[in-house]
Amino acid sequence: MNEETADSKLAPIEDKYALPNRFVGEPQYSMVKKCARYTRRGKYKPYKNSNKELKSGNLDFPAPLHISSIKRGIISVSGGSPVPRARDSISPYACFYGSTLKKVKEGWLDKLSPQGKHMFQKRWVKFDGDNISYYNNEKEVYSKGIIxxxxxxxxxxxxxxxxELVTAQRIFVFRAEKEDERNDWMQTILGALRLQPEISGIRNTIVPSEKSGYLELKGYKAKIFTLLQGNHVWICKSEQDFKTGYGITVIPMNVANVKQVDRTAKQSFEIITPYRSFSFTAESEKEKQEWIEVLQESIAETLSDYEVAEKIWFNDSNRTCADCKAPDPDWASVNLxxxxxxxxxxxxxxxxxxxxKVRSLKMDASVWSNELIELFIVLGNKRANSFxxxxxxxxxxxxxxxxxxxxLTFITQKYKEGKFRKTALLYKTKEELNKALCAAVVKQDVLETMTLLFSGADVMCATGDPVYSTPYLLAKKAGQRLQMxxxxxxxxxDFPNYDAQSNSVSFQDTPLLPFFANICTNFVQCSKTLIDGEKN
Known part of the structure; x- marks a missing residue:
């Protein structure tokens, strides 16, 4: 049978209540302390039967086995009984880095060749609870195919x-040595499908890719689609394969290194792992350098500390980018x-x-003092964007x-030009803004201080106090740590003062008039000197 076609109609699968899928290897983060608190209170109790193996004798396979219906919280499967969904069965130990409910199975199976030649090839097949991958032998680390x-x-x-494993575009056919072995494989995969938050033939695109494109890969005749997503590099025959949910292999960057390769007229680089090296060639030197840069950043992130991000994400508004609303942002502008x-x-x-001043929540650990973390939790993107x-x-x-x-245009307009900001209407001159700033820094509301400073107040303005001569020293005197x-x-x-009426720069309170007056005076004096010199 050809993998590209199906010989029977498949049951439709719908679930408008389902949660988004996570990708293979994607870490699942949560508030660790929050989870621990709930655990101590007994809020999370594991479902006792959630990890039971299905008995092979309880299911019959005379007809095609389909997932027939999905309802809120329950997945019903023809041939089996309803089972709880994964989100109804939360382990208190699953608060950080992944699920504890994975089932694992591996062994030899024959796989039908995709060329439609009705030829089976012996493959070592693994199922890790997230995907099915197959290899030439049991010692290989990187797969020949992954679903x-x-x-x-x-x-x-x-x-x-x-x-058969049926997907939106292809059908994968496997053959076991015995019927019992075939049934066991089906039951194991089916059990994991029952716990899936959402069954979908199309890859979830909520998690954006860092970089993607077609590259030459040593050992392959045609260019292959390569994509960096999070801390994993996907290698697929085509972009369509990736979107549909299968590829050749996945390289975790936590065990990798990137090396630039010097070859004549070749823009080559390698991803080196303890088990195998992957040699890529890009179309240009620029593209090669871009790949090397993003791969090195990914490697650095795998070694980073997630504690700061976890704390700052405690404020829900910090879980989306302040500018484009992308999920789980892990960078910050520490001054804005x-x-x-x-x-x-x-x-x-x-x-x-x-x-x-851009800093990483995960890599720039030395920057993140307790006060800075608290500042971002107290303010949050929602309040900051209100300004x-x-x-x-x-x-x-x-x-x-x-x-x-x-x-770039939006970010320049938003911060550098102040195009969208809420203006401080009460204050007309820089002197008034400075006076208001000195009054604000001794109080708790940092948002008011931010509004005044980014509306044109001078962070180093004179306070009139000979001892506490700057706003910072006033805040220190008042014990306002977050203001400090x-x-x-x-x-x-040094943000310019903007006129509240026209949103254009206002010079009414700047020393430009005296400046121009001095220029005119100097010009007159120079002209007089030149004229006197010519007379002499």
Whole structure:
């Protein structure tokens, strides 16, 4: 049978209540302390029967086996009884880095060749609870093929000892040596399917890719689709294969290193792991350097500390990018007080460090003092954006998939030009803003201080107190730790004052008139000197 076609109609699968799928190897984060607190209170109790193996004698396979219906909280499977969904069975020990309910099975199976030649090839097959992968032998670390469990829409008996994994675009046919072995494989995969939050033949795209494209890979005749997603590099025959939910193999970057290869007229680089090296060739030197850069960043992130991110994400508004609303942002502008995604962080850097000081929540551990973490929890993206986006119209919002130039334009307008910000209408001159700033820093509301400073107040303005001569020292005198932290990170910031009426720069309170007067005076004096010299 050809893998590309199905010979019978499949039951439809729908679940409007389902949660989004996670990808293979994607870490599942949660508030560790929060989980521990709930565990101590006995809030999370594991479902006693959630990890029971299905008995092979309890299911019959005379007809195709389909997932027939999904309802809120329950998955019903024809041929079996309803079982609880994964989200109804929460282990108190699953608070960090992944699930504890995975089933694992591996062994030899014959796999039908995809060329439709009716030839079976012996493969070592593994199922780890997330995906089915197959290898030339049991010693190989990197697969010849991988199928996401979330891409499987049905499992069917095919003949006496064969079974099919049905996906949206292909049917994978496997053959066991005995019927009992075939049934055991089907039951194991089916048991995991029953615990899937959502069954879908299309890959979830909520988690954005860092970089993707077609590259030459040594050992393959055609270019292959390569994609970096999180801390994993996917290698697939095509982009369509990736979107559908299967590929060739996945390289975890936590065990990898990247090396630039010097070859004549070749833009080559290698991903080196303890088990195998993958040699890629890009179309240009620029593309090669881009790949090396993002891969090295991914490796650095796998070695980073997630504790800061966990704490800052305690404020729910920090779980989406302040600029484009991408999920789980792990970068910040520590002076602008916003949590941002990696793509927006790149454009913040282009503003320069005086306008936006970009730091990683996971890699720049030394920056994140307790006061800075607390500042971001207290403010949060929602409150910060009540100022930065106070006058933002719906049609001006930045989409999550915005192009680089569109992203840069928006971020420049938002922060450097202050186009969308809520203006401080009560204060007309810089002197009034400075006076209000000195009054604000001795109180708890950092948002008020931020509004005044980024509306044109001078962070180093004179306070009139000979001892506590700056706003920072006033905040220190009042014991306002968060105000001190905010002012410290903005000690070199220099945001222009904007007129409340026109949103254009106002010079009414700047020393430009005396400046121009001095220029005119100097010009007259120089002209007089030149004339006197000519007379002599």
């Amino acid at each position: 996401l469990l979330s891409a499987v829409s049905a499992i069917r008996v095919h003949g006496d000892i064969k079974f 007080c916003v949590i941002i995604c990696k793509k927006c962080a790149g454009q913040h850097r282009s503003l320069g460090p005086r306008d936006s 930065w986006e106070g006058n933002l119209q719906p049609d001006e919002e930045l989409p999550m998939n915005a192009a680089t130039q569109r992203r 932290e905010f002012l410290h990170h903005n000690k070199f910031s």
